[in-house]
Amino acid sequence: MNKPENSAVIEAIGLSKFYGPFAAISDVSFQIPRGQVAAFLGPNGAGKSTTMKCLTGFLAPTHGTAKIGGHDVLEDRMAAAKMIGYLPENGPLYAEMTPQSFLKYMGEARGLKRQQLKDRLDYVVEQCALGGVYGKAISKLSKGYRQRVGMAQALLHDPEVLILDEPTAGLDPNQIHQVRDLITRLSETKTILLSTHILQEVEAIAGRVVFIFNGRIVFDGTVAEMAAGGDMEAKFRELTTTAA
Numbered sequence: 506m507n508k509p510e511n512s513a514v515i516e517a518i519g520l521s522k523f524y525g526p527f528a529a530i531s532d533v534s535f536q537i538p539r540g541q542v543a544a545f546l547g548p549n550g551a552g553k554s555t556t557m558k559c560l561t562g563f564l565a566p567t568h569g570t571a572k573i574g575g576h577d578v579l580e581d582r583m584a585a586a587k588m589i590g591y592l593p594e595n596g597p598l599y600a601e602m603t604p605q606s607f608l609k610y611m612g613e614a615r616g617l618k619r620q621q622l623k624d625r626l627d628y629v630v631e632q633c634a635l636g637g638v639y640g641k642a643i644s645k646l647s648k649g650y651r652q653r654v655g656m657a658q659a660l661l662h663d664p665e666v667l668i669l670d671e672p673t674a675g676l677d678p679n680q681i682h683q684v685r686d687l688i689t690r691l692s693e694t695k696t697i698l699l700s701t702h703i704l705q706e707v708e709a710i711a712g713r714v715v716f717i718f719n720g721r722i723v724f725d726g727t728v729a730e731m732a733a734g735g736d737m738e739a740k741f742r743e744l745t746t747t748a749a
C-alpha cells in the first residue's frame with residue numbers, strides 16, 4: 506500500500522549521543538515528510554553530523570530511534586539502507602581508486618545488477634559531471650571533484666531519501682551553483698535533508714529549516730519563518746545567543 510504523500514520519511518525520535526558525560530546531541534526530534542527539502546542548519550559543532558550519522562545508521566545513538574521510511578535504521582538496517590543516499594562530511598572515498606572503480610564497487614556492493622549498474626553509472630556520471638576525471642585516482646582530484654564523486658555514490662542506487670552533510674562545503678562558486686542545481690532537480694522526486702551553515706543556500710533550495718545549537722533543536726519551521734523580518738542572519742545570531 507502506498508503511504509500518503511505527507512507521511513514522515515525521515516524521523517529523528519528523541520536522539521541523544523553521549524561521549525562520556527558530554528552530550529553531542531540531546532533529545533533531537535523532527536520529522537521530514539515525503540518530497541520535502543529540509544535544511545539542517547547550525548553553527549560549527551552544533552551536532553549536525555552526529556544527527557545525520559544516527560539517521561543513516563552509521564552511529565548508534567545513546568538514546569532514541571532513527572527511522573527512514575518507517576524502518577528503524579539499526580533494527581531494520583537493510584531496508585533502511587536501500588532507501589538512503591548519504592553524503593558523509595568527508596566523503597567515503599577510497600583514495601587509490603578511480604571514480605570509475607569506486608562507483609562500480611559501490612554499485613556491486615549495493616546489489617545492482619549488471620545492466621542496472623551500467624545505466625545508473627551513466628546517469629550519475631552525467632548528473633555529477635564526472636566524465637573528465639572518471640579514470641583518475643580519487644587522491645589526485647580537487648576537493649570539488651571529490652565532493653561530486655561522493656554525490657555520485659549517494660545517488661547510485663536511486664534512493665528515495667538523500668542525507669547530505671554539507672554538500673557544497675569547499676566548492677568554488679561555479680561548483681556550488683552546479684550542486685545546488687543538481688539538488689533542485691533531485692528534489693522533484695526525493696526527500697532531502699542537507700546540512701549547511703550557508704544561509705543563502707537555505708533560501709535557494711530548501712522549504713524547511715531545522716536548526717540545531719549545542720546539540721538541541723532550537724527552531725523548526727519554514728524558510729519564510731526563519732527569514733521573517735527579512736534577515737535570516739539576524740535570526741541565526743538570535744538562535745545561537747538566546748539559546749546559549
Ligand SMILES: Nc1ncnc2c1ncn2[C@@H]1O[C@H](COP(=O)(O)OP(=O)(O)OP(=O)(O)O)[C@@H](O)[C@H]1O
Pocket residue numbers: 524528529530547548549550551552553554555556594
Ligand atoms: N567521536 C567524538 N568524540 C567526542 N566528541 C565528539 C565526537 N564526534 C563529535 N563530537 C563532538 O560533538 C559535537 C557535535 O559535533 P558534530 O560534528 O555533530 O557538529 P556539526 O554541527 O556537524 O559541526 P560542523 O558544522 O563543524 O561540521 C562537537 O562538540 C564535537 O566536537
